[in-house]
Structure formats: structure tokens, C-alpha cells
Amino acid sequence: MKLYEVEVVARERFGDHALVRYRWPGQVPEPGQFVMARTSTQNLDPFLPRPLFAHDYEDGALSLLFEVRGRGTALLAEEDPRLFVSPPVGRGFEVDSGGLVALVGGGVWVSPLKLLGRVLDRGGIAHDTFLEIPATAPEAYAAWISENYPNATLVPTTETSNPSETVLARLGALERYASLCVSGPVEMLKAVERFSAGMVSAQLALRERMACANGSCYGCAVPVWESGERAYARACVEGPVFPAEVLAW
Ligand SMILES: Cc1cc2nc3c(=O)[nH]c(=O)nc-3n(C[C@H](O)[C@H](O)[C@H](O)COP(=O)(O)OP(=O)(O)OC[C@H]3O[C@@H](n4cnc5c(N)ncnc54)[C@H](O)[C@@H]3O)c2cc1C
Numbered sequence: 001m002k003l004y005e006v007e008v009v010a011r012e013r014f015g016d017h018a019l020v021r022y023r024w025p026g027q028v029p030e031p032g033q034f035v036m037a038r039t040s041t042q043n044l045d046p047f048l049p050r051p052l053f054a055h056d057y058e059d060g061a062l063s064l065l066f067e068v069r070g071r072g073t074a075l076l077a078e079e080d081p082r083l084f085v086s087p088p089v090g091r092g093f094e095v096d097s098g099g100l101v102a103l104v105g106g107g108v109w110v111s112p113l114k115l116l117g118r119v120l121d122r123g124g125i126a127h128d129t130f131l132e133i134p135a136t137a138p139e140a141y142a143a144w145i146s147e148n149y150p151n152a153t154l155v156p157t158t159e160t161s162n163p164s165e166t167v168l169a170r171l172g173a174l175e176r177y178a179s180l181c182v183s184g185p186v187e188m189l190k191a192v193e194r195f196s197a198g199m200v201s202a203q204l205a206l207r208e209r210m211a212c213a214n215g216s217c218y219g220c221a222v223p224v225w226e227s228g229e230r231a232y233a234r235a236c237v238e239g240p241v242f243p244a245e246v247l248a249w
């Protein structure tokens with residue numbers, strides 16, 4: 001996949017998380033699309049660029065919000081590295097104006113919901129946002145989320161209760177919503193799939209591990225239903241956002 005060197009215009013670090021904003025003159029990202037990012041095309045450790053959701057896009061600048069987990073994200077969060085990114089890829093959230101939308105995010109997976117909220121605002125589509133703040137989240141992350149998602153309902157959770165169900169309980173009656181757009185840990189995605197079935201349509205953003213991100217390696221295959229039969233779809237091309245009823249988990 002072709003990567004382009006881009007100009008970084010801002011970097012913030014809060015707790016184990018970082019935000020990197022860069023000029024992006026290319027294709028405008030759709031909410032739920034992702035880019036492949038790395039700091040060098042020479043240093044091959046790590047060998048592969050890392051997939052990160054387009055967190056936001058404003059005035060020609062695209063931002064990435066991520067948790068530092070290993071070497072790839074640690075390098076991306078450093079002060080002065082160069083930045084190489086792919087154009088935004090994948091199939092994101094489908095925005096439809098059929099009624100009130102709930103945006104639901106869990107843990108460090110909230111990233112794509114910022115751009116989604118912006119696009120819904122622009123289209124005049126009413127939405128409520130619910131973001132989980134896990135007990136393990138550093139205080140700096142919780143403070144940043146509360147400042148940057150001012151209209152969201154923040155839901156602190158503990159490890160002893162069921163965090164996903166705690167967040168879903170805050171939505172109240174799901175029938176109030178025309179659709180749910182969810183980006184969270186797999187337990188949250190599965191809970192939404194279970195509770196929304198037959199009641200309200202839900203779109204789930206998956207974070208399958210990726211290698212090529214162009215559809216050729218099948219490393220990101222997820223089980224789906226196709227004409228009643230179990231089949232596989234590639235999260236990097238047919239996803240990473242899937243309608244809940246399509247997934248054959
Ligand atoms: C489509 C997509 C979008 C993503 N968007 C974001 C985002 O917006 N913000 C963000 O913080 N992260 C996001 N991720 C996850 C991010 O890509 C990984 O955390 C990153 O690749 C880890 O690279 P590393 O070199 O830092 O760590 P590594 O050394 O590669 O891994 C560190 C640890 O993280 C685990 N890990 C690696 N990849 C994943 C994954 N996909 N899911 C769960 N655990 C993983 C590894 O098993 C290991 O335990 C996204 C992943 C995908 C597939």
C-alpha cells in the first residue's frame with residue numbers, strides 16, 4: 001500500500017494516549033475509515049505500518065487518536081518523528097437521516113466517533129453519544145475525553161460490573177433510536193449485537209489485526225452470513241464497519 005509523507009501540525013500526549021494531527025490534502029476520510037501509519041519507510045522494526053481510525057478531519061487536517069501499546073504506536077507518539085500514512089481506506093459507517101442515532105464507544109476504541117459526530121452534525125442528523133470511561137483509564141485520558149466530546153454522556157465503569165451492559169443501560173429504551181453506531185471492545189460489540197437484534201439496526205466497527213490492508217492477505221478475515229451460509233469477509237475492504245446482523249460470530 002502506498003504511503004505518503006505528511007506534515008504533522010500538532011501532537012498531544014495524555015497518559016498512555018496520543019493525538020497526532022497532520023495536513024491531508026487527499027481524499028476526505030469517511031467516519032469509520034482508517035489509515036495505515038508509520039514513522040519511517042527505512043526502519044523495518046516494526047515491519048508493518050499500523051492501522052488507526054480517522055479520528056477527526058477539519059480544515060484539511062486529519063487526526064489520529066491512539067493508545068500506545070507497543071513499538072509501532074510508541075514511535076508514532078514520539079515528539080519529532082516523520083509520519084507516513086496511506087489514504088483513508090475501508091468501508092465506514094453509513095450515515096442515514098432516518099431518525100435519532102446513538103453513538104456508543106468503549107475504552108480506547110472511541111476514536112472514529114468524533115468524525116462521525118461531526119458528519120452527523122453537518123447533515124443535521126440528531127444523535128446522542130455515550131462513551132465508556134473504564135476504571136483502568138488514566139485520569140489524563142478521562143479529562144481529555146470529557147473536554148473533547150463535550151456533548152457526550154460519559155459512563156464510568158468498573159471491572160467488577162459488566163462494563164458493556166452498564167453503558168448500554170444508559171441508552172435506555174433502544175427503540176428510541178433509528179440506529180446504533182458502535183466502536184468498542186469486542187464484548188461491547190457482542191452485547192450490542194445481542195440487545196439490538198430485531199429491534200434497531202446497529203453498525204459495529206471491528207479492530208481485527210491487519211497486515212496488507214488492501215484485501216490480498218486475508219489476515220483480517222471475519223465470519224459473516226452470506227445468503228444464509230457462513231462465509232468470510234475482509235475487515236480491511238468489506239469493513240471495518242459491519243452491520244451487526246451480518247457478523248457470524
Ligand atoms: C481498523 C483498525 C483501526 C484501529 N484504530 C485504532 C485507533 O483509532 N486507536 C487505537 O488506539 N488503536 C487502534 N487500532 C489498534 C492499533 O492498530 C494497534 O493497537 C496497533 O497496531 C498496535 O501496534 P504496536 O506496534 O504499538 O503494538 P504491537 O506490539 O503490535 O502490539 C501491542 C499489543 O497490542 C495488541 N494488539 C495489536 N493490534 C491489536 C488489535 N487490532 N486489536 C487488539 N489488540 C491488538 C497485541 O496483541 C499486543 O498485545 C486499530 C486497529 C484496526 C485494525
Ligand code: FES
Pocket residue numbers: 209210211212213214215216217218219220221234235236237
Ligand atoms: S489485512 Fe490483508 S486482507 Fe485485510
